[in-house]
Each structure stands twice: as structure tokens, then as C-alpha cells.
Amino acid sequence: MSNSPAPLGNVVATAVLASVAxxxxxxxxPVLDVLLAFDIMFATAVLVVALSIQDPLELAAFPSLLLVTTLFRLSLDVSATRLILTQGDVPGGVGAVIPAFGAFVMRGDVVVGMLLFIILIVVQLVVVTNGAQRVAEVAARFTLDAMPGKQMAIDADLHTGLIDASQARARRRAVQAEADFYGAMDGAGKFVRGDAIAAIVIVMVNVVAGMAIGVIGKHLDLPTALQTYPLLSIGNALATTLPAFLLSTAMGIMVTRAASDASLGVDLIRQMFAHPAALRTVGVTMIVMACVPGLPHLVFGALGTVTLVTATTALRSQRRVERDRSAQEADRQRAHEHRPEYAIGFLGIDPLRIDVGERLLPMLEQPAAGVLLERIALVRRRVALDLGIVVPGVHVKDDLSLPPSTFAIRVRDRVVAHGDVHPDRALALGTPRALSQLAGESTVEPASGLSGVWLAPDQATQPHNGALTVDPIAVLTSLLDRVVRRNAAALLGRQEVQSLLDNLKQAQPAAVKGVVPEMASLGLVQRVLQHVVRERVSVRDIAAIVETIADEAENTRDVCIIGEAVRRRLAPAICAALAASDNVIRAAALSMTLESSMAAALVSGERGPVLGLAPADAAALAERLLAFERREGSHAVVVCSQSLRLALARFIEALGGTTAVLGFAEVVPGYTVNIAETISTEK
Known part of the structure; x- marks a missing residue:
């Protein structure tokens, strides 16, 4: 029973009833003296608590407290008024507190006391109470507006398992308590405002009625009445207005206090001394003011000196804390580096990366860096449109182990291409005759293999007949474009495939529903797409590809079989990419003897059928194919029977060639094949 809150509740109820009585x-x-002293003590305690708490909800009973203290103070005013009017002329008739306040504050001058009272009331009513009431009104509105969002956030945390049911209930109660608190504070400001107005009325009544009663009723002479009743009235007003002012100040602190991990005093000191440079400026300003004629030099000089010393001490302390923090961070980093799992952070690789040598570092600084990033984005966008794949981001970094003017392009951390550029020069490309007339460093353009000349900076902007000039960033991004297209299969990871499927699911939900992963796993779809893009065939028609995979997956999981079926489904697009404007595909064909020997040499491999030719025959075939590719350039096409197509394509890929291999079954109506050459290994 001793722990029950009922006795405390009874004390509060008794105090409220006593105030009414x-x-x-x-x-x-004597009782009035005790109660006036208690009023001052209690108001001071509330102000100190308001300064000490970290969260306004720690004093959630403050609005009710304002009502109770206002009622108590008005009761004291009524009791004091009764004593002043009935026995104010009797020594000790109104106790000791009220006369002491009047004598100490007024110093025997009624006008001074009245002016002090008016100033105190104006500050309390106009400044503190009015401002606190407005802040409470805005806080209540914002708190109520934020309640739905806070409730949804709590529900989301509960559903995701970040908190349990008991924590969710506690958070909901806190949100509701916050809304109730600021809503109540919005109305509690009216109590403080009304208390200040009532104090003015009570003082006027005490002065006027006291003078009338003293002169008319008690036959006091006018000087005695003027010395008695105004003194007691203003003393009473000051004795009751002081705690009211303390409570209104506490109210202002409560409604303007944001939740923090420390009290208001700690926060103020911490935040003020967090900027020693500002304090130093204040100190210098005070010392300058000390030099102004007429101002008290000692006062301003002393304050300026103290402020400068404080700012210097705070700055040293701040630097010491930063050094300690840096040392602790270094210790933690060293301890972290000694942990075995620290090495895991170095195991990841970039899908696509460009390393640059020391002389190319200016290309990583503005404005060249902006141009480089824009060109890289253009390459990614162009490849995405041509091949239909999501090209991963390109990481550009310095590598001082490279030759100074060299850049290297890595795919999955493997160097697949490199070249040399000069960031302050332009590259001229053209015929040997045109280049022979130019002064500069001869080179070979890494993407196209064309001859070129690096022009001096003063020649870069001059016209050059018969030669095309390009900037070094264009040289780098041209090679990047070539690398991305040739390594599209390696860059097409599961994350990129999932992005393609997610995009298809949004546009055509039925195309994906029931297919991935029910009929075909994400890995199978990835390998089929890699099979197709390995030969630079666009997979933009992802819906048709998924449908074909679904049809073929009912009978087989062989990636080569499914991939070739996808190629046949995409045959119109393949023919369109290989044909000229007249829908004619210029191609080379295999001789009947060569095709028969290749068919007989087909063997099964891990990546599908491969050509098991004798070394001499394989070398002869490679020579013929590469010679044809050199003559035709990037438009070289070879047609063959469908059974040989994949094996021949893998053979050319192993040679590093780019010749497209087209099966006769992939030539759709509307397109014709013009056999420009027959390839044979016979001498």
C-alpha cells in the first residue's frame, strides 16, 4: 500500500480544494506568509525542472500544473486583498512578506514600484506568454499533422520485425502523449495570460479601494493612506507576479524545447562553445568597444579579455578532442584491419573499370571529368539500344603502375584492352598520304586499328585536309564501346537480367508470370541471353525471348539448344542487322567439301558442339576466315548449314574475329543472301 500513488493524488486534491476555500x-x-513563500519556492522548482529535463514529455503534467498554480495564486491574491482592505493599517496585519516586497522593491517610492510592476507584467504578458502561446499553437498543429506518418512508420517497423508488439504499443503511447501534451499547452497559455490580466485588476482594486476605505472608513489622513495601501498593493502584486513570471518562463522553455540527450543548460554551453571562432570575434568586438570614449573601459575590456581567453581555451579543447577522436578512429581502423574478415572488403571486383596512368589524371578532373562521364553514359546508352542489355556502371580510377600515358579497360578485373592517349593533344586519323603531311607522334588508334598522328597542342585546332581529328576522350570511349560489345556476355550478370525481367513484368506481366522461376530459373535465362549476345545479337525483344525459353524449357535445359531456338525466333532482327539497305546480305559460304569435313569433325563440348579438325586443317580454315574478315571489315558474314553454325561461330570467336555466322535456317523471307566468296581449305 505504501507504493500506491493514491496518497499523492489525495494531497493534490486537498491542495486544490484548499485553494478554493x-x-x-x-x-x-502568518499562514499567508507561508503560502506566498511556498508559491515562490514551487515556481522556482518548476523553472529549474524545465531547464533540467531532456524531453518535454518528462513533465507532461505541466498544463494541469499551470491551471492549479494559477488557481492557487488567485486565491492568494484574494486572501491578501482581504487582509489589505480590512487590516492594512494595522502593523503586521498583512504579514511580513507583502510589506517586505513593497519596501525592498519600491524603496518607499510608489511610482517606482508601480513602474516596476507594469514592466514585469508587460514582459510576462506581451513577450513571454504571447510567444509561448504562439509556439504551442504551431507545435500542436504540426504534431497532429505528423501523427498519421508516425503511426504508419511504427506499423512498418512492426511488420518488418524491427520492433515487437510491446515496443510498438510504447511508441504509439508516446506519439499520443506528445499530441496530447502540445494540444494541452496550446490552451494552458490562456491561464498564464488571464493570470497577468487579473493581477492588473487586483492591483487597481487594492489601490483605489484601499485609499477609499482608509480615508473614508478608517479616517486616515491622505499621506498615511498613500504610504500604506499602494505600498501593500504593489508588494502583494510583486509577491504573486514573480512566481507567475517564473512559470510563464518555464512554459516558454517547455514549448520551445526540442528533445535532446542533455538538459537545456548542457545543450546551450555545448553548442555555444562549439564555435570558438565566433566567440573570438565577440571578444575582439568588446575590446574595440572598450576603446570608445565615454564607455566604461574596464568593464568592456575585462569582458572582451574573458571572452578571448574562453574562446582560445575552447579552441584548444576542440582540437584536443579532434586529435583524440582521430587517434581512436585510427586505433579502431588498425584493429579492424587485423580482423580476418577485413580482407573480404578487397575481394569484390568491378564489372567494368577503366584504369588510367599518371599523365591521364587531368582527365579525372573538371571539366574533362564531366565530358568523360557524359561520353561513358552515351556509350552505355548506345549499347543498351543496340544490344538491349543493361550495361553496368563504369568505375574510373588511377593506376600508377601503368605507363604514364596508358589506360586499361578491365572486364571482371581482367584487362581486355589498353591504349595510349595524350590528354593535351588531338589525334588525327586519315590516309597515309594525309598523315604524312602532319607533324606529330605516329600511333595506331586502338579501337579501329587505323593509323594516326598525335598533334601538338598548337595544331589541334587547325584544319587538316584529308584528316579527321578526335580528342583523347573520344579515343578512350571508342575503345570502351568496342570492349563492351565484345564482352557483352561477360557483363550480363544476374542482376542485369533481373532488371530486364522486372522491366518486362511491369510492361507485360503475363509474359513473365509462371515462367520465371517456375519453368526457367534466373540462371537459365541469364545463360541463354549470354549465348545470344555473345554474337552481338540484340535481346531487346525480351518478351519473345522469354516466351521461347518457356516453350523450349518444357523439353530441355540445354542452353545451346534453347539459345539457337531464340536465335531462330529473332531471325528477322538478325537479318535486318546484317543486310544492306536493299535487304541483301553479302556473305561468304563454305565449299561443299569444307562443310562436309567440318560436319564430320563435330564433337560435343562443354559449351556445345566444337570443330575437332586436325591442326593443319584448323590453321588453314583460320587463315581463310581471317583473310575474309580483313577484306570485309566489320560487315563480314559467313553462311552455313544450321548444324555447323554454332561450332563455326565459336571457332571464329576463339580466333578473336568478329565475323557473324548465319545459318541458312535463319534467313527469313524478304531477305536474300549474295554469296560474294566461297571459303575453301583446298589449295
Missing amino acids: MLIIPLPP
């Missing part, structure tokens, strides 16, 4: 029952002067 004081409106009717006269109080003895």
Missing part, C-alpha cells in the same frame, strides 16, 4: 475563508497573516 481560501477564496471564502480569511487567512491569518
Whole structure:
């Protein structure tokens, strides 16, 4: 029973009832002194608590407290008024507190006391109470507006398992308590405002009525009445207005206090001394003001000196804390580096990366870096449109182990291409005759293999007949474009495939529903797409590809079989990419003897059928194919029977060639094949 809150509740209820009773029952002067002193003590305690708490909800009973203290103070005013009017002329008739306040503050001058009272009331009513009331109104509105969002956030945390049910209930109660608190504070400001107005009325009543009663009723002479009743009235007003001012200040602190991990005093000191440079400026300003004629030099000089010393001490302390923090961070980093799992952070690789040598570092600085990033984005966008794949981001970094003017392009951390550029020069490309007339460093353009000349900076902007000039960033991004297209299969990871499927699911939900992963896993779809893009065939028609995979997956999981079926489904697009404007595909064909020997040499491999030719025959075939590719360039096409197509394509890929291999079954109506050459290994 001793732990029950009921006795405390009874004490509060008794105090409220006693306050009401004081409106009717006269109080003895000693009791009035005790209650006035208690009022000042309690208001001071509330102000100190308001300064000490970290969260306004720690004093959630403050709005009710304002009502109770306002009622108590008005009861004291009524009791004091009764004593002043009935026995104000009797020594000790109103106790000791009220006369002491009047004598100490007024110093025997009624006008001074009245002016001090008016100033105190104006500050309390106009400045503190009005501002606190407006802040409470805005805080209540914002808190109520934020309630739905906070409730949804709590529900989301509960559903995701970040908190349990008991924590969710506690958070909901806190949100509701915050809304109730600021809503109540919005109305509690009216109590403080009304208390200040009532104090003005009570002072006027005490002065006027006291003078009338003293002169007319008690036959006091006018000087005695002027010395008695205004003194007691203003003393009473000051004795009750002081705690009211303390409570209104506490109210202002409560409504302007944001939740923090420290009290208001700690926060103020911490935040003020967090900027020693500002304090140093203040100190210098005070010392300058000390030099102004007429101002108290000692006062301003002393304050300026103290401020400068404080700022210097704070700055040293701040630097010491930063050094300690840096040392602790270094210790933690060293301890972290000694942990076995620290090495895991170095195991990841970039899908696509460009390393640059020391002389190319200016290309990583603005404005060249902006141009480089824009060109890289253009390459990614162009490849995405041509091949239909999502090209991963390109990481550009310095590598001082490279030759100074060299850049290297890595795919999955493997160097697949490199070249040399000069960031301050332009590259001229053209015929040997045109280049022979140019002064500069001869080179070979890494993407196209064309001859070129690096022009001096003063020649870069001059016209050159018969030669095309390109900037070094264009040289780098041209090679990047070639690398991305040739390594599209290696860059097409599961994450990129999932992005393609997610995009298809949004546009055509039925095309994906029931297919991935029910009929075909994400890995199978990835390998089929890699099979197709390995030969630079666009997979933009992802819906048709998924449908074909679904049809073929019912009978087989062989990637080569499914991939060739996808190629046949995409045959119109393949023919369109290989044909000229007249829908004619210029190609080379295999001789009947060569095709028969190749068919007989087909063997099964891990990546599908391969050509098991004798070394001499394989070398002869490679020579013929590469010679044809050199003559035709990037438009070289070879047609063959469908059974040989994949094996021949893999053979050319192993040679590093780019010749497209087209099966006769992939030539759709509307397109014709013009056999420009027959390839044979016979001498």
C-alpha cells in the first residue's frame, strides 16, 4: 500500500480544494506568509525542472500544473486583498512578506514600484506568454499533422520485425502523449495570460479601494493612506507576479524545447562553445568597444579579455578532442584491419573499370571529368539500344603502375584492352598520304586499328585536309564501346537480367508470370541471353525471348539448344542487322567439301558442339576466315548449314574475329543472301 500513488493524488486534491476555500475563508497573516513563500519556492522548482529535463514529455503534467498554480495564486491574491482592505493599517496585519516586497522593491517610492510592476507584467504578458502561446499553437498543429506518418512508420517497423508488439504499443503511447501534451499547452497559455490580466485588476482594486476605505472608513489622513495601501498593493502584486513570471518562463522553455540527450543548460554551453571562432570575434568586438570614449573601459575590456581567453581555451579543447577522436578512429581502423574478415572488403571486383596512368589524371578532373562521364553514359546508352542489355556502371580510377600515358579497360578485373592517349593533344586519323603531311607522334588508334598522328597542342585546332581529328576522350570511349560489345556476355550478370525481367513484368506481366522461376530459373535465362549476345545479337525483344525459353524449357535445359531456338525466333532482327539497305546480305559460304569435313569433325563440348579438325586443317580454315574478315571489315558474314553454325561461330570467336555466322535456317523471307566468296581449305 505504501507504493500506491493514491496518497499523492489525495494531497493534490486537498491542495486544490484548499485553494478554493481560501477564496471564502480569511487567512491569518502568518499562514499567508507561508503560502506566498511556498508559491515562490514551487515556481522556482518548476523553472529549474524545465531547464533540467531532456524531453518535454518528462513533465507532461505541466498544463494541469499551470491551471492549479494559477488557481492557487488567485486565491492568494484574494486572501491578501482581504487582509489589505480590512487590516492594512494595522502593523503586521498583512504579514511580513507583502510589506517586505513593497519596501525592498519600491524603496518607499510608489511610482517606482508601480513602474516596476507594469514592466514585469508587460514582459510576462506581451513577450513571454504571447510567444509561448504562439509556439504551442504551431507545435500542436504540426504534431497532429505528423501523427498519421508516425503511426504508419511504427506499423512498418512492426511488420518488418524491427520492433515487437510491446515496443510498438510504447511508441504509439508516446506519439499520443506528445499530441496530447502540445494540444494541452496550446490552451494552458490562456491561464498564464488571464493570470497577468487579473493581477492588473487586483492591483487597481487594492489601490483605489484601499485609499477609499482608509480615508473614508478608517479616517486616515491622505499621506498615511498613500504610504500604506499602494505600498501593500504593489508588494502583494510583486509577491504573486514573480512566481507567475517564473512559470510563464518555464512554459516558454517547455514549448520551445526540442528533445535532446542533455538538459537545456548542457545543450546551450555545448553548442555555444562549439564555435570558438565566433566567440573570438565577440571578444575582439568588446575590446574595440572598450576603446570608445565615454564607455566604461574596464568593464568592456575585462569582458572582451574573458571572452578571448574562453574562446582560445575552447579552441584548444576542440582540437584536443579532434586529435583524440582521430587517434581512436585510427586505433579502431588498425584493429579492424587485423580482423580476418577485413580482407573480404578487397575481394569484390568491378564489372567494368577503366584504369588510367599518371599523365591521364587531368582527365579525372573538371571539366574533362564531366565530358568523360557524359561520353561513358552515351556509350552505355548506345549499347543498351543496340544490344538491349543493361550495361553496368563504369568505375574510373588511377593506376600508377601503368605507363604514364596508358589506360586499361578491365572486364571482371581482367584487362581486355589498353591504349595510349595524350590528354593535351588531338589525334588525327586519315590516309597515309594525309598523315604524312602532319607533324606529330605516329600511333595506331586502338579501337579501329587505323593509323594516326598525335598533334601538338598548337595544331589541334587547325584544319587538316584529308584528316579527321578526335580528342583523347573520344579515343578512350571508342575503345570502351568496342570492349563492351565484345564482352557483352561477360557483363550480363544476374542482376542485369533481373532488371530486364522486372522491366518486362511491369510492361507485360503475363509474359513473365509462371515462367520465371517456375519453368526457367534466373540462371537459365541469364545463360541463354549470354549465348545470344555473345554474337552481338540484340535481346531487346525480351518478351519473345522469354516466351521461347518457356516453350523450349518444357523439353530441355540445354542452353545451346534453347539459345539457337531464340536465335531462330529473332531471325528477322538478325537479318535486318546484317543486310544492306536493299535487304541483301553479302556473305561468304563454305565449299561443299569444307562443310562436309567440318560436319564430320563435330564433337560435343562443354559449351556445345566444337570443330575437332586436325591442326593443319584448323590453321588453314583460320587463315581463310581471317583473310575474309580483313577484306570485309566489320560487315563480314559467313553462311552455313544450321548444324555447323554454332561450332563455326565459336571457332571464329576463339580466333578473336568478329565475323557473324548465319545459318541458312535463319534467313527469313524478304531477305536474300549474295554469296560474294566461297571459303575453301583446298589449295
